[in-house]
Amino acid sequence: MTEEAILQGCLRNNTTAQRELYQRFSPRMLSVCYRFAHNREDAEDMLQEGFIKVFSQIHTFQNKGAFEGWIRRIMVHTCINHLKKNKKFNESVDIIHANSVQVREESVPSIVQAKQVVECIRLLPIGYRTVLNLYAIEGYTHKEIADMLDIEESTSRSQYTRAKQMLEDILVRKKIIQKPKEKVNWLGIASGH
Structure with a gap:
């Protein structure tokens, strides 16, 4: 059909x-x-x-x-x-295996499997996880996210920044990526976002 x-x-x-x-x-x-x-x-x-x-x-x-x-x-x-x-939004989460994810940023290291990233994203507090999903994966702007979640645009930006840092820490701790010697934005996103 x-x-x-x-x-x-x-x-x-x-x-x-x-x-x-x-x-x-x-x-x-x-x-x-x-x-x-x-x-x-x-x-x-x-x-x-x-x-x-x-x-x-x-x-x-x-x-x-x-x-x-x-x-x-x-x-x-x-x-x-x-x-x-x-x-x-304030509850912690457990890992659930997801089938697939398409990350908007193209510079995620090829050694990192999408499934592993999704599992690590699921470890983030739900507020961080929601903003990260909406911005990095679904492609919404911080203004659109703020409107959807009834938060300030600056709150969306700060939650996104904290989510990226927490996610990087989780990925390093799980040995999915190595700790960068210098500050590297592994998701390939400009700092002002």
Whole structure:
């Protein structure tokens, strides 16, 4: 079934098209949810809630940009709303294996596997982890993050800076990267971000 056929079927509430959409996109969207979730059950709840929104809002998709990108934005906002609703920004987290992650910065050393980075990101406090995910992986600006999380833009920037430092410390401690002899921005991001 083509993406256009799936979209048209979902607009008509066709259960076969809805099932196809879910099967096609749920593995990638579950990976997105894992990066934000406190545990596997929360990730699955976020995924289900996100797909309910996708199906109920599918009529708003205007074929501007990728359909998957539209679904991903709904998932990210669903995850943020879930965290806000459950006030989980101050809780510590455990490691859950995620399927994949695409880091926006291209200079991450090739020896560092994406899965290892995701596991280490999951060790960050949830506030740091959320800002890092939104900025470095999802590509949102600090202004957009501040609006989403109801925080100041400067808070987003400082949480991101602290998250990067904490993540680097974790990666060094787990021997995934070596401690740089001089201050190196291993994520390849300019300091002013």
